[in-house]
Amino acid sequence: xxDQVQPEKNPRARGAVDIKMxxxxxxPLTYGPLEFDAEREELVSARARLAYPVRDGIPIMLVSEARxxxxxx
Numbered sequence: 001x002x003d004q005v006q007p008e009k010n011p012r013a014r015g016a017v018d019i020k021m022x023x024x025x026x027x028p029l030t031y032g033p034l035e036f037d038a039e040r041e042e043l044v045s046a047r048a049r050l051a052y053p054v055r056d057g058i059p060i061m062l063v064s065e066a067r068x069x070x071x072x073x
Contacts, residue, residue, distance in 0.1 A: 017057050028061050
């Protein structure tokens with residue numbers, strides 16, 4: 001018997017985001033806090049008006065990959 005993690009029990013296999021890791025991240029532009037939008041799978045920087053995508057459980061913290069937020073969001 002081996003100590004391998006079953007794919008269905010591994011959160012990364014499902015694209016889940018590690019919430020503890022997200023608490024450590026800040027906006028690379030403003031160094032301000034981020035909020036996780038689980039519905040859109042984005043990390044939102046209210047100060048920068050940017051939303052950074054989370055793909056397969058991995059935050060893409062590049063300003064060039066971020067979505068500009070409209071004023072009403």
